[in-house]
Amino acid sequence: MKKKKLIYLLTVFLLIIPFLSYADGNRFVVVIDAGHGGKDPGAIGKIINEKKVNLGIALKLGEMISKNNPDVKIVYTRKTDVFVELQERASIANRAKADLFISIHTNSAKSKSAFGTETYTLGLARSEENLEVAKRENSVILLEDDFSTRYEGFDPKSTESYIMFEFIQDKHMEQSIDLASTIQKQFRSAAGRNDRGVRQAGFLVLRNTGMPSVLVEVGYISNASEERFLASKEGQTKIARSIYNAFCDYKAGYDRKQGRIYNKTDNAKNNKETAGKNIVPVSGTKKTQNNTDEQTKTRQIVYKIQFMTSTAYYGKKSSRYKGLSPVSCYKENGLYKYTCYEASDRNDLQKKLTEVRKLFKDAFIVGFKDGEKLK
CATH class of the missing domain: 3.40.630.40 (Zn-dependent exopeptidases)
Known part of the structure; x- marks a missing residue:
């Protein structure tokens, strides 16, 4: 039974x-x-x-x-x-x-x-x-x-x-x-x-x-x-x-x-995005140095919150950012993609992501390694 x-x-x-x-x-x-x-x-x-x-x-x-x-x-x-x-x-x-x-x-x-x-x-x-x-x-x-x-x-x-x-x-x-x-x-x-x-x-x-x-x-x-x-x-x-x-x-x-699971048997292939190049700094951030090779390797991956995409470049300060700061952007497929906040651990951005989505509901976390977007 x-x-x-x-x-x-x-x-x-x-x-x-x-x-x-x-x-x-x-x-x-x-x-x-x-x-x-x-x-x-x-x-x-x-x-x-x-x-x-x-x-x-x-x-x-x-x-x-x-x-x-x-x-x-x-x-x-x-x-x-x-x-x-x-x-x-x-x-x-x-x-x-x-x-x-x-x-x-x-x-x-x-x-x-x-x-x-x-x-x-x-x-x-x-x-x-x-x-x-x-x-x-x-x-x-x-x-x-x-x-x-x-x-x-x-x-x-x-x-x-x-x-x-x-x-x-x-x-x-x-x-x-x-x-x-x-x-x-x-x-x-x-x-x-x-x-x-x-x-x-x-x-x-x-x-x-x-x-x-x-x-x-x-x-x-x-x-x-x-x-x-x-x-x-x-x-x-x-x-x-x-x-x-x-x-x-x-x-x-x-x-x-969205951080949701999905059924991999749905004939859905992994969404392969072209690696983002041509990083366009909007506001700079300082890089920290580490003593060991393992720490350096870990620091190479940086996570940010992407909140907006546009065909236009808006510069360091814009009302379109709705108060988010500091903001940076990268260019991919002819579009400027704007990001805010950053962390070496993806989980550290979850709370910030909730806040950003109150302003930009389609915001999501994206990772970069050595200045290029992770696939």
Whole structure:
């Protein structure tokens, strides 16, 4: 009897472990947004329309996540062929208090030879091509009632309307770019797709979301070969699998930064971050010398709290730091990443991390050795 009871308790414990990994008792929430739908077909192909491709991939992605990640809650902006207003898609994510937003779209171009995948984060379009993609995706608001009032006079066809995105400071920029980069890597390595890179543009659906967000263009429906691939079950599965693998990488890194456990059997590879170089001192700290080789080796590893990421360099003193001092920063992948406090023992920063998160909720601890960020 005791043996049966022990087996029962062990089974229950193993089943609830994934949910115990979150201190607040909530599951990780990902919103999957199948672009277009209903009266809005999106890009029109010869054998299939964009709205159907997007939905097929979104449902397959959601199925993969739910099957292998019991600690993840999936919210869809649509699961059928219905029209959902652009602003409502973002509102669905915000109401769900999502940790991640993935919007799936299919590209189109005047050139029939254009092909490949690209993943967007929020920002100012630096090229005419990126701007045209944003204009096309944002034009869906023209199908909405009273869109001018709802979107505060934003004209999706006017280039001037997109100037506003130059001044947007997205606090989730780093996480969004990390996920976008991983998605593109998976497209290239796992699905053999042409990698058109990570890009930025002024997408309204990303502007209104309050969490790390990406918009994935899975291929060109205007290219006959790609259209056949995207219309097929095999093609949609390959695309969904690539995004799923990237999601697992992202979530593993997210859990690690939050100090939470995660299931390594979820097909999630360890999140490998490029070692940070080009250290940019904002305010210097003195190094202490040690007498023995072992002490010197220990002192080489320094832990800091990273609290903010930006495309801009703010210098030694800035109101953006909200009183944190001293502050230093390092440059990685074209972004300035700001840190505060430091200690040779990671555990010594836990109390400080709690304080910093009251000002910057996404702050986390990062380690450096000999001036380079630990992987």
